[in-house]
Amino acid sequence: MKKLLILLSLSLAVVACDSVNDGYVIEGSIEGENTEGTELTLRKYGENNQLITVDSAEVKEGTFMFKGGPAESPELHYIFFGRGQENIPVIVENGEIEVSAQRDSLSYARIGGTLQNELFYDFLKGSRVLSRKASSMNQDMRVAQGNRDTVTMNSLREEYFELMDEAKGYELDYVKDNPNAIVSALIIYRILSTKAKTNAEVQELYDSLTPEIKASNAGLKIKESLEKEANTSIGAKAPNFSAPSPEGEELALNDVLGKVTIVDFWAAWCKPCRAENPNIVNVYNTYKDKGLSILGVSLDRNAEDWKKAIEADGLDWHHVSNVQFFDEIAKLYNVDAIPASFILDENGVIVAKNLRGPALGQKIGELLQ
Known part of the structure; x- marks a missing residue:
C-alpha cells in the first residue's frame, strides 16, 4: 500500500475555501516518551522534487505549533520529527489545523480542523x-x-x-x-x-x-x-523541437526526418537504456540504408557522460541534449521515465511508441518494406 502514500508526495494546491487573509495555524499534540524538546520541521516538496524546510518548532509540554501565511492555496506539507524520516503529512491551508499523534505511531496521527485535512x-x-x-x-x-x-x-x-x-x-x-x-x-x-x-x-x-x-x-x-x-498519441503529428548536438550545433527533429524516424529518449545513467542500445544499434545498421533515421534525446545532466556513452555504445546517429535532465523536450512528449521512444512515419506522424527488443525491429521492418 505504499503507492497510496507515495502519490501524496506530489506538491499540490487548490483555491482556498477559507479566507486568504487569516493565514494558517497548525496546533499539534503528541504523547509518548522522549518527546519533550524534540525539534520539528515543516517541509514540502519544491520544484525539483526536493524537500525544503518551511518552518521549525519544538515540542513543549506535549504540544507544538506552526503559524504562517496567508497561504495562497492549500499545499501538502510534512511535519518531520527530529533528524529521522518519520513524519506526519498535513495539508497547509488557511484556518486552524489540528494534529494529534502518538510518538511511536506517527503514521496513525489524526489530522483535521479544515476541509482538505478532514477529507x-x-x-x-x-x-x-x-x-x-x-x-x-x-x-x-x-x-x-x-x-x-x-x-x-x-x-x-x-x-x-x-x-x-x-x-x-x-x-x-x-x-x-x-x-x-x-x-x-x-x-x-x-x-x-x-x-x-x-x-x-x-x-x-x-x-x-x-x-x-x-x-x-x-x-x-x-x-x-x-x-x-x-x-503525442499514435496518429498525432510529433511536436517539433530543437536542441544542441554533441558538437554544439542546434539540430531540429524536422531536419532529420527519414522514411521512418525513431525519437529515442535515453541517458548515460539509465541502465535499461544502455541495455537496450545494442538492439537499437542492430536495428539501425539493418535499416539505415532503407530510410531509417534516429534522433537520440539525452536526459543527461553531464555533457561528458553523454558524449562518452554515445561513443562507448556505438550510437552512430543524430543526437541532441539540453543536458538538463527531464527538460522541456521530455515535458513536451510527456516523458517522465526512460527509456521512451516514438516511431514516426515520413510525415512525422507517430505510428508506434515504446517498442523495445524484437518488437522494435519487427515494426521498423514492416514500415520499410
Missing part, C-alpha cells in the same frame, strides 16, 4: 485498513516461506491480488464520492501516470471534479498531461 484523513483511514491487511498478509507469507508451505503461499498470492483490486476500487470510489478533495485529483494523476486506465477514462474522472479542484496544481497537472498525451 485527507478520511482517505487515510481507509488506506490504513488496507495497509493493515497487507502487513498481515506479508507476515503470513514470511511464515509460509519459512515453512516451505507452497499451498499457503499460493493462496496468499491470490489474496494479495484480490487486495490490490480492492485498493484500486477503494481509490476509484473515493474519487467518485469526493470530487471536492485534492486527494481525488492526486489519485487521478497517478492513474494517468501509470497508464492504469485509458485517457478517455481518466478524462471522465477529471471532468467529475469540482472547479476548485480542477484549478489546483494537481488538477492542472492532469489537464496538462491529458493534452500532452493527445499531442
Whole structure:
C-alpha cells in the first residue's frame, strides 16, 4: 500500500475555501516518551522534487505549533520529527489545523480542523485498513516461506491480488464520492501516470471534479498531461523541437526526418537504456540504408557522460541534449521515465511508441518494406 502514500508526495494546491487573509495555524499534540524538546520541521516538496524546510518548532509540554501565511492555496506539507524520516503529512491551508499523534505511531496521527485535512484523513483511514491487511498478509507469507508451505503461499498470492483490486476500487470510489478533495485529483494523476486506465477514462474522472479542484496544481497537472498525451498519441503529428548536438550545433527533429524516424529518449545513467542500445544499434545498421533515421534525446545532466556513452555504445546517429535532465523536450512528449521512444512515419506522424527488443525491429521492418 505504499503507492497510496507515495502519490501524496506530489506538491499540490487548490483555491482556498477559507479566507486568504487569516493565514494558517497548525496546533499539534503528541504523547509518548522522549518527546519533550524534540525539534520539528515543516517541509514540502519544491520544484525539483526536493524537500525544503518551511518552518521549525519544538515540542513543549506535549504540544507544538506552526503559524504562517496567508497561504495562497492549500499545499501538502510534512511535519518531520527530529533528524529521522518519520513524519506526519498535513495539508497547509488557511484556518486552524489540528494534529494529534502518538510518538511511536506517527503514521496513525489524526489530522483535521479544515476541509482538505478532514477529507485527507478520511482517505487515510481507509488506506490504513488496507495497509493493515497487507502487513498481515506479508507476515503470513514470511511464515509460509519459512515453512516451505507452497499451498499457503499460493493462496496468499491470490489474496494479495484480490487486495490490490480492492485498493484500486477503494481509490476509484473515493474519487467518485469526493470530487471536492485534492486527494481525488492526486489519485487521478497517478492513474494517468501509470497508464492504469485509458485517457478517455481518466478524462471522465477529471471532468467529475469540482472547479476548485480542477484549478489546483494537481488538477492542472492532469489537464496538462491529458493534452500532452493527445499531442503525442499514435496518429498525432510529433511536436517539433530543437536542441544542441554533441558538437554544439542546434539540430531540429524536422531536419532529420527519414522514411521512418525513431525519437529515442535515453541517458548515460539509465541502465535499461544502455541495455537496450545494442538492439537499437542492430536495428539501425539493418535499416539505415532503407530510410531509417534516429534522433537520440539525452536526459543527461553531464555533457561528458553523454558524449562518452554515445561513443562507448556505438550510437552512430543524430543526437541532441539540453543536458538538463527531464527538460522541456521530455515535458513536451510527456516523458517522465526512460527509456521512451516514438516511431514516426515520413510525415512525422507517430505510428508506434515504446517498442523495445524484437518488437522494435519487427515494426521498423514492416514500415520499410
